[in-house]
Amino acid sequence: MPLPYEQLAAIRLGFGLSPRGQLPSDPAQVARLVAESGPEPNGITLDKLREWQSEGKALAQKARNGTKEQNKASRMHKQRMRALFQAAVLRRFARAVDDPTGFGERLVWFWADHFTVTGGSIYYNLMSDAIVQDAIRPHLAGKFADMMFAAETHPAMLRYLDQTRSVGPNSVIAKQKPDKALGLNENLAREMIELHSMGVGADYTQKDVEELAELLTGLTYNPRQPTVFRARRAEPGAETVLGETYGGKGKASMGDIRAVIANLATQEATARHIARKMAVHFVADDPPQGLVDRLAGVFLDTGGDLGAMNLALAEAPELEENLRSKMRQPFEFLVASMRGLGMTGQQIDALRPAALHRHLLNPMAIMGQPWAAPDGPDGWPERAEDWASPQGIAMRINWAMTSPPELLGQLPDARDLLRDALGDTASEAVAWAVPRAESNPEGVALVLASADFNRR
Amino acid sequence: MLTRRLFLKSTALIGCSAAASPLMSTASFASAPGENRLVVIILRGAMDGIDAFQPYGDKNLRALRQTLSLGPDHGATDLDGFFALHPGLSELLPLWQAGQLAFAPAVSTPYRDKRSHFDGQNMLEAGTGTDMDLADQQDGWLNRLLQVMPGQTSETAYSVGIEKMLILQGKAQAKSWTPEASMTLGPQAERLLMKIYHDDPLFRDASAQALEIVAGLKNAPAPAKPEDEHIALARFAADRLNGETRIASFSLAGWDTHSGQSGSLNRSLGRLAQSILALKADLGKNWDTTTVMAMTEFGRTARENGSAGTDHGTGGAMLVTGGAVRGGRVLGDWPGLAEGDLYDGRDLMPQRDIRAYAAWAMHAKFGIDKAVLEGSVFPDLQMGSDPRMLA
Known part of the structure; x- marks a missing residue:
């Protein structure tokens, strides 16, 4: 006897069954409900984080060699930050528990993992939640390219993959401060290609990584500045990535970075990489090739439309054929x-x-x-x-x-x-x-x- | 006879992924590598060595510190007329008197200038020099020791506690367990669960190994209260070390004392002292062959800061204890606290690479060649002269 679809979907695509209320019972509905996993209304966002971080820094400066009251103010601020993070973590659990099927919140977890950042200190912890609000949740059923752009340029990612340490060797800043030995850091560029888009076995070269790293210079984070792009850190001149040339016409800009990400995000290798990764996560550690090919086809046909990917996954007969193949994390x-x-x-x-x-x-x-x-x-x-x-x-x-x-x-x-x-x-x-x-x-x-x- | 215990031991060796391996593995009968035991405690957060072992005989101390490290007149215990033991460590005084406690007041890893906890701890546990990218340091020096240790089995080394211990990660098999995972299943529930898991090899094997660990625990309960975790860690480590295990590592947090140091450091030192005493008590006669090294990622500023604390520094202290230690003395030199003696004008100047002490301990207790220690366990370390730290 086949398993009722609502049970199948909740177990395989969501967080399991629940005695509370009716579970959604057809694939279209399950895919449509992903929209409910949008940004948390009171969530931690980059804009709030900038303010808190600037405030925290100012308070900490005053507290150094300051009065007892100034010390206390700084401690209270830290306490408030910790409480905000704890509340945010509880929200992650709570939303997953309340999500009808759970597919939307599972996708949040999947994509937040695809664009992994780590926490650590108070602000890194808050950032690791902000990237989920700012970059993952808004795009769960949108275009992969948009999610990728939002994630790669988010301060949480810029920090985690060392982009904030990367400076164009011929940039204005590097020339002004020759004693600081400022230079390129390829970490973000490499992972953008290897992990986030095309995959490690794909057809690209070390030269592509280097040129991409040069193109990404300028991206950095300072809580007191409203944008993450500083032209003074950017390497001048044109860069060629996967045969396409960016920049060089005028000043380096965020537009070039958006363009190169749009190109990376829609490569055939990217379609295959993302399709396989979704199949591995939702269906089986060694997923059926037919499913991977089908998902890759959907990705390519729709220009990386994640809503279409979600529906294809929800409709996949392989869900039932591979029931219990995966271990719950x-x-x-x-x-x-x-x-x-x-x-x-x-x-x-x-x-x-x-x-x-x-x-x-x-x-x-x-x-x-x-x-x-x-x-x-x-x-x-x-x-x-x-x-x-x-x-x-x-x-x-x-x-x-x-x-x-x-x-x-x-x-x-x-x-x-x-x-x-x-x-x-x-x-x-x-x-x-x-x-x-x-x-x-x-x-x-x-x-x-x-x-x-x-x-x- | 193939007892359940032996069977489980052999399956433990091959791990859960190798379902097709033979029941018996010859390695499980290899002799344990001698009687000597090594415990490495990582103090996460940078312990203030100047406060733990207060150099009250240094005439420059008072100018640098007004409310901290006040010496024997304020509760610390004189050790040798120059250093005094912080009150938080006073429970360890009998060990000092018995010649089983020593400390190196000014050591460090090769890590310099950035003063990040995470990077500093990575370097301490990876045991590498500055020539390697920290992000690439995926294995630890105790694991590299295992790789060259004759007669080692999967029981030889244990990392204990929730914290992941990079120091034991790597190619060689090491076990990890946190006392909080010790199950409290009744016999009936255990039987039923084994039935449920019977047809799922992954769950069957993993739970059998877990039950074996818990059943083998003679004397190491899960912590009753979260604040007793440090004692539970030590007792579990001792329990394993009384069996086949010869190397154990765990970490204690709570050393990042930027403000209000006198209270918080007192508590953290107290916890360190209690975990050492718990190790000693539970190890019994095996304490005589045990060396405990407590290490931290870096020291703290020589100067007290404006909030009665200290900030991230460079040179720091290492504590060594155990029945195998030639204690009651200070290891290595004291750099002094005069302006010109400080590193970068702010930190204690390291006098020796902390890895040299670890290397000499492994040389003395596990018979590892110097060439191997300087080549693969601690790549490019110069061990220098024998500090004669161990009996």
Whole structure:
């Protein structure tokens, strides 16, 4: 018997089943609902960040050798920043829990990972959320080129991939300060091609990377300046990337950077790279070639229209054929658990900082996914083996045992949870084991710790 | 007889991806590499060495610090007439008296001038010089030690705690575990779960290994309160070191004392002291063959800043303790605190590369050749003369 589509879509494209309300039941509706994952109305954006950062810097300067009050003002500011970030992280969980199918919020996670940045300090943490608001959410069903431009030129990315350290060797600034040995940093240029667009095996040369790096000079970030482009840092002259020549006519400008990204974003290699990556993330670690080819075709035919990609994915018969091929990443596991338990976004937003760390961020880190801290710009691993370390699995079991009672107060009946969280997909072993648990909390833990639940 | 324990041990060696490997791996029967044990504690955030081991005998100290590092008149304990131990470390005084505690007051990695925590810690754990891009430093020096250590198994080294330890990452297998993952399953739940996982090799193998680790724990409970995490880390490390493990590493945070240092450093030093004492207590007689090195990414400014704290510096202190240590003494030279003695006019001048001490410890305790230490464990390090740190 085929699995009802609403269950299939929620498990494979979203964050799993939920006892709350009706799940969307046809692919067009599932794809259409992605629009609901737009920017958070009160979210952290670059504009706000600039203000906070300038304010923080001024307060910190005053606090150095300052009075007790000035010291306190600076500390309070930092505290406020931390609270804002914690609220933003809770929103990420809450929106995923409330999302009807969850496809939109899964796409947010997917694209934020594709354009990985890391957090770290207070402001880097805030930036890592701002890039999601500013660059990812607005373009989930838009053109890939627009998302790519927004992401590559976002200060979070400029900082993470060292673009803020890259200066044209013949730029005005470099000539003014010869003692500083200012020069190119190719990091962003390389990852733009290798990771973000064409893929590492594609047909480009080291020369393309170097020329792109020169073209990108000028991009930098200073919280007190309203734009991220400073012509004085830019390398003069024309640059040729993938056979197209940019700049050189007049002063270097942001327009050239937009143009080169538009070209990179619509290459055939980019279509194949993005198609494969989506298929790997949503369908299988080793995805069916037919699906990859189809998605690549859609990307090329539509000029990288992500709305069309979302629909193609939602309609794919390979979703059912490869059910449970993927392991839920720790974030997905936590969201899916809270959905299955019937929690609401409102309940999650209301969690205190201590609970955020105890029930969400620390467990996630122990499961192998510290918040905003993947190992490198290639983001989180996709293979099931990468998430199935003894410590990772132990922590999932541990979480299933200890966190639901503390988060909920009143646990659902484990037999109801079995139906609510696994629908028609529960294996015989799970259906057999859950009613045999010694206690209801252990039954709940068995459902959430099961391989059925931890796969999608 | 193939006991469950042995079976699990051999599957642990091959990891979860190699489902088709034979049940028994000969490596699991290789002899453990001797009795010597090494624990490396990374102090994340840059410990103020000048405050931990206060050079009150240096006549320039008072001009630099008004509210910090006030010496024996203000609660610190005199050690040798020149240095005094911060009150936060006073619990370690018996170790000093027993000759099992030493410190190097002015050491550093080759990292200079940028003073970023993340980069500094990467360099400390990678153990490389300045010639390599920090972003490319993907493996740590303890892992490179494992790669050249005779008789090592997958149990030989453990990284303990939530924090990822670059120091143990790399090609050689090392285990990682955080006490917080230690499960509290009842026997019935465990049986049912094993049934559920039975047909999924990935879950079956990983959970079996996890259960084996937890079942093997004699004496290392998960932390009851978050503030006891440092003790849980130490106790878990000791538990493993009492078994086949010979190298363990974990990290303690809370050293970035830009303001109000006297309170926060006191707490962090107290936690360091408690974790060392927990190691000692749980290691029992194995303490005699143990060397503990506590290292930080860099030191802090010689001058106290305007908010009763200190800022990122260069030279800092390393603490060494254990039954294997020739302690009760200061390792290496003291650079002095006069204006002209400071690095960049602000920081303690490093007197020796911190890696040299680690290299000599590995040479003495694991019998690793100097050529290997200077060639592959710490590429391009000059070990210099033997600091005779260990007994």
